[in-house]
Amino acid sequence: MMASCVFSRWKIPYLASMYFRGVMRIPSKESFLCSRVMIPDIECSSSKTMWGFKQYHDGRPRGPLWRGKKLIGKEALFVVLGMKRFKDEEEKLQKFIKSHVLRLLKMDMIAVLTELERQEEVSLAVMMFKVMQKQDWYKPDVYLYKDLIISLARSKKMDEVMQLWESMRKENLFPDSQTYTEVIRGFLKYGSPADAMNIYEDMKNSPDPPEELPFRILLKGLLPFPLLRNKVKQDFEELFPDQNIYDPPEEIFGLR
Structure with missing residues (x-):
């Protein structure tokens, strides 16, 4: 009698939690933000479920530069994009190097060099390496x-x-x-x-x-x-x- 009473006390709350888990879902942070802000390009699918598993987009941009986001700062990323933009215009490229590349710190310059190599922009990488060779810390x-x-x-x-x-x-x-x-x-x-x-x-x-x-x-x-x-x-x-x-x-x- 005592065992059946203990079992019933344990079973009823457990089954109730299993039942109401799928009905009374607490909205996630992503779904709350998506309901307040209309962003057509980001799929707000945190409310979509399939067999109990959430399918959602974490909001991060997709592209080759995002892979190394933790290794490259904003200024270094700006320099990579700028050098790629002006790579076919020598005069603008040299002006961009004087105004932006030479301002970078040592680790940012190395990050730019590594990222240009990863993107197979080898000519720009050689140019960046020559800039590094002229620095006092090289x-x-x-x-x-x-x-x-x-x-x-x-x-x-x-x-x-x-x-x-x-x-x-x-x-x-x-x-x-x-x-x-x-x-x-x-x-x-x-x-x-x-x-x-x-x-x-x-x-x-x-x-x-x-x-x-x-x-x-x-x-x-x-x-x-x-x-x-x-x-x-x-x-x-x-x-x-x-x-x-x-x-x-x-x-x-x-x-x-």
Whole structure:
């Protein structure tokens, strides 16, 4: 008797709460705001439910810049938009740089550079990097070079890659294996195996120990050039004696 009484006391409020939970909903903050302000572009769907789950729009703008909203301030975002707006008008772009870009703080300049690289505005990113190099706080940083060089190489702007490469070497900086790999791959796609071999020679003089990936990229890209490939193959076998190299039949690649 006591057990049934306790069960009934527990069950009735619980079932009542389950029943009235869907009927007497407290309006959310989003639905209250949407009822007071008519915004046609924002879907006020907090009142719409399906199988007990809310479907709502959180009100945030959708676009490529919103992904990094926590990493980029308003002034930096304004500069990114301004540089993109005037990128085809040299005179207006230089005026905009003098009036707005030079006012940015260090972290805002780095944020602008990173955002331009992310949006694949590599020419503007190079321009921004040159502005940063003239600042009093600038110190040679291999990672700034790395991201910029990789972005240029993937865009096949190899002339600008070599300009940055020479600037980096003047500052006594050596890239890492990923940077060597992307630049070598870029020159091979660009159709310039001689430049790829120059980067390869620079890699061998790097103080960091070599890795396999740039070697394998070269070995694959130099298949139409057997003399250059044999040289890289000999170096690879000396550095990595336990690794194997796949040599496809020569007639497949028209080497005979």
